[in-house]
Every structure is written in structure tokens, then in C-alpha cells.
Amino acid sequence: MENSIIIALDQGSSSSKAAAITAGGVILKETQKPVPFRAEGNIYEYSAEDLLNTQIEALERVLSSLRAGDKIAAIALSCQRSTIVLWDKNTGKPLCPALSWADGRAAEISAQNPLSQEVVHSKTGLYKTPFFSAPKIAWCLQNYPEVKQALNNGTLLAGPVGSYIIWHMTGGKTFACDYACAQRTLLFNINTLDWDGEILKSFGIPASILPTPVPSAGNFGEYKGIKIAAFTGDQQAAALACGLDKRAKACINYGTGAFFLLNIGEEPKSVKGILTSISAVSEKDKPQFLLEGQINAAGSLFTWLKEIGIDAELSKLDEYALKAKNPVYLLPALGGLGAPYWDFTATPVIAGLKIETKREDIVFGALRSLCFLMADIVFYVAKAGFNIEEIQSGGGLSLNDILPQTQSDVLGMPIRQTKRLNTTLIGSALLAAKHEGFEVSDWLKEEYKDFKPAVTPIESKELYAKWRAFFEWAVKAPRL
Numbered sequence: 001m002e003n004s005i006i007i008a009l010d011q012g013s014s015s016s017k018a019a020a021i022t023a024g025g026v027i028l029k030e031t032q033k034p035v036p037f038r039a040e041g042n043i044y045e046y047s048a049e050d051l052l053n054t055q056i057e058a059l060e061r062v063l064s065s066l067r068a069g070d071k072i073a074a075i076a077l078s079c080q081r082s083t084i085v086l087w088d089k090n091t092g093k094p095l096c097p098a099l100s101w102a103d104g105r106a107a108e109i110s111a112q113n114p115l116s117q118e119v120v121h122s123k124t125g126l127y128k129t130p131f132f133s134a135p136k137i138a139w140c141l142q143n144y145p146e147v148k149q150a151l152n153n154g155t156l157l158a159g160p161v162g163s164y165i166i167w168h169m170t171g172g173k174t175f176a177c178d179y180a181c182a183q184r185t186l187l188f189n190i191n192t193l194d195w196d197g198e199i200l201k202s203f204g205i206p207a208s209i210l211p212t213p214v215p216s217a218g219n220f221g222e223y224k225g226i227k228i229a230a231f232t233g234d235q236q237a238a239a240l241a242c243g244l245d246k247r248a249k250a251c252i253n254y255g256t257g258a259f260f261l262l263n264i265g266e267e268p269k270s271v272k273g274i275l276t277s278i279s280a281v282s283e284k285d286k287p288q289f290l291l292e293g294q295i296n297a298a299g300s301l302f303t304w305l306k307e308i309g310i311d312a313e314l315s316k317l318d319e320y321a322l323k324a325k326n327p328v329y330l331l332p333a334l335g336g337l338g339a340p341y342w343d344f345t346a347t348p349v350i351a352g353l354k355i356e357t358k359r360e361d362i363v364f365g366a367l368r369s370l371c372f373l374m375a376d377i378v379f380y381v382a383k384a385g386f387n388i389e390e391i392q393s394g395g396g397l398s399l400n401d402i403l404p405q406t407q408s409d410v411l412g413m414p415i416r417q418t419k420r421l422n423t424t425l426i427g428s429a430l431l432a433a434k435h436e437g438f439e440v441s442d443w444l445k446e447e448y449k450d451f452k453p454a455v456t457p458i459e460s461k462e463l464y465a466k467w468r469a470f471f472e473w474a475v476k477a478p479r480l
Helices: 048-065 107-112 117-124 133-143 145-153 161-169 179-183 197-203 234-241 299-307 314-323 359-383 402-411 423-435 457-476
Strands: 004-011 015-022 027-034 038-040 043-046 071-079 084-088 156-160 176-178 212-214 226-233 249-254 258-265 275-278 289-295 329-331 349-351 390-394 415-418 448-451
Touching: 004 048, 004 161, 004 423, 015 048, 015 423, 027 048, 027 423, 043 048, 048 084, 048 161, 071 161, 071 234, 071 423, 084 133, 084 145, 084 161, 107 133, 117 197, 133 145, 133 156, 133 197, 145 156, 156 161, 161 176, 161 226, 176 179, 176 226, 179 212, 179 226, 179 275, 226 234, 226 423, 234 249, 234 258, 234 275, 234 423, 249 359, 258 359, 289 359, 299 359, 314 359, 314 402, 329 359, 329 457, 349 457, 359 402, 359 457, 390 402, 402 415, 402 448, 402 457
Parallel strands: 004 071, 071 226, 176 212, 249 390, 390 415
Antiparallel strands: 004 015, 015 027, 038 043, 084 156, 249 258, 258 289, 275 289, 329 349, 415 448
């Protein structure tokens, strides 16, 4: 496999990335293109053509950088999971904006769905929320005449971003979706590994407009003669890069949002308020399942602080933390609260402001709030009886020292931080490399940095108790 290259793609919430990765798991070349979006109130949408074009531009830039002797073995794609694209199969053109996973306009449709949360969770592993794709599809059918007309004409296609991109990359020959991204539509039954008729009917969505559900590694067609061998969701790819292949092993991925994932083996199990997700899987293997808890705003929290005039550069987080003398308490409910609360009416709340409060106190307070919310998830899962033997952290937001250290202090347990910046790119490439027969035993043998609690168990409990007192007050505070 010498000189063989995996081209990894990652279509994310804020950018489209591409990288050339060697047979040994080393990134040779990486590039990214920012993705414009519209975010106003509960509206969060993209031009689907921007999602596609930025991803192809990043791909082509990496391809043009390769040497004459390099052999491209395969392309692997990871993508944001619940963002949905609706397009016409005759023209390939999108019929409306691509509603992001963070778009909340379908809240009423979600709430009015006749199926109970218990039924939906038992079938999909998820809950009825406007952040998954099914309510968004139903909302688009009601609010965009072009979408409804295409449905009537038999030309409507609907799928996750990755399905839309691969459909275009293969000239319309491949209309497929891996199990992990199919699950995020809220229409996929994780027990039967197929679209669920009862849920489809409840949302008024025909299965004929949806892609074929398949394993994450296999044959997804070709792009300019290059095999597309893997396609999965961004968090599933990140979990692979964190070595999340063993039961009781967990990872926390801090990106635009933050996600806790715990491997629970080959049998799906349920915890109220926590998602049961399918891991990325090869066509040769059985799916494994993950308990997943999400925080809606992580990296985007610091973007919001900058937008309201508070300098919150990610590269300076360690510096800010050292200078913070009176950190505030902040409820980072941008887009509401995720697991295990699922409260989409919650809004940001700040407490502990003083005359001497400085910028650093607000920024570090925001960072600490993410660690507290993540602890809410971890403690909740542990209380439900699940063993957590090891936690590894990854994602761009965790590459400073203060986030994993604070997370370790709050949890009262060690955190192992990967030094890989783009775990999603590495994870999707790893999935394709395994499928193509690469020797991958050295891919995850990299340097880590271990963080142990720098406070006593008593201090950790006291710190968390103060957060819980603030949290209970903040969620009950009048919303003006």
C-alpha cells in the first residue's frame, strides 16, 4: 500500500474540509473552505449549492497537490448529520434552502406529531425534536411550493448533506445514506436497519424520496474514477479517531456543538433523555451502539460572545483562564438545551456579574459552563448504571489545555486528550482504509496528553454543587 492515499472529506457546520492521508495515517495536505450560512432567531440555513461547491473545491485543491507517484485508493466522506437537502432528481438543483440541524422552525410540527416520545425513541434511538430531519422535511413540504410540486411530479429527493454530495459526485448514480446519517432523519429504525413505515406516515413523508440505507463502508460509486469507499456522520467519524471501538470507552468531541459518546456494544440500550446512536460500520461487521449526549453550542458559544462584543479568541482561552479571578456562571443555551433536558425554550443566562468582572471572567465562565453541562450528561449516564472506564477528548475546541483540565476537575476523573486536530477527517479515512485492506494498527498510536483533576474530590463536588444551584435557578428564571 506504499504511496497509497485516502482522500478524506468533512462537510461541517462552518466549513468544508479535505485532506490527503497516507496509508500510515499521516496527513500530507489539508485544506478547507468556509461555508456561508444564515442564522437569524430560530432560522439556521444554507444554500445547498454552497455546501456542495465548497466541498468539491476543497477536494479538487487537495487532488491537485498530490505527486505524480501517489496512488489514490479511495475517497471517504464525513458530514454534519441532521442538516437536510431537498432537490430535484432531474435537474440536480436544490428546491429550497438546506435547513441546518440547528434550525428550529419545525418545532410545532415536531410537537404535533401523534407518536409518543417513547415509541419514537424505541424505534429510532432519538427523540422528537425540531433538530432532526423529519420535522424539517415536513416543514419544507408545507412552506415551499417547489418542494410540494416536485413531490407531486415524482422528482423530489431528500437526504442528509452527504447523500446530496455523493449523488452529485457520482453524477446521480448513487443515492444512498449510511445507517448513522439515516438515523438522524428520525425516520430510520435502528432495530430493523430500514426506514420505519409508521414514523414516515406520521410525518407525511414517502420512503420513495429517501436514499437507500447502507453500512458506512462499502461501494458508494466513483468520482472521476476514484472509488468512494466510506460515508458517515461527523461524530461517528470522530469516535473512530478516538479509538471508540471497545465497550465502556467514551469520548467527548468539542466542536461547533459538543458530544459525549459511550460504546455500549452490539445491543441497543435505552436511557431516557440520552440518544442511542449507531456507530460507523463496515458492510462486513455488525453495528455497535453508542449512548450519545449533546450540547447544542460549544465552539459556537465563543462565536456568539465575539458577536456581542466580547473578545473570545479560541487561541487565547488558556490565557483568559489564568487571568479570570471571578468567573461568571453562564447557561449556554444557544438553541436551547440538549441532553438530557431537551428544552428548546431555554435561553442564555449569566449570573455572578460584579463591578470588577472582566472579559476573562466571562470567557472562562463560558468555557466552564460547557464542562458543567458535559458533566450533567456523564453523571446522568453513570447513574443509569453504565460503566465508563476511560474518556478521551478531541475536536478543535479541546486543543487548548484549559478545557480538558477543567473538564477533568469538574468530573473528578482523568481525561486523555488527543493531539489530532481533525478527528473527523482521520476517522472517515480510517473507515475507508480498513475497508480497502490497509494495515491501520499504527493509525491511533499517537501522542496524547493526560489530564488529572487538579482539585480534591471534595472541591470538585462543591464546584459542581454550585453549578447545579445556578442551573436550577436559571432554567426557572422568567423568560422575558
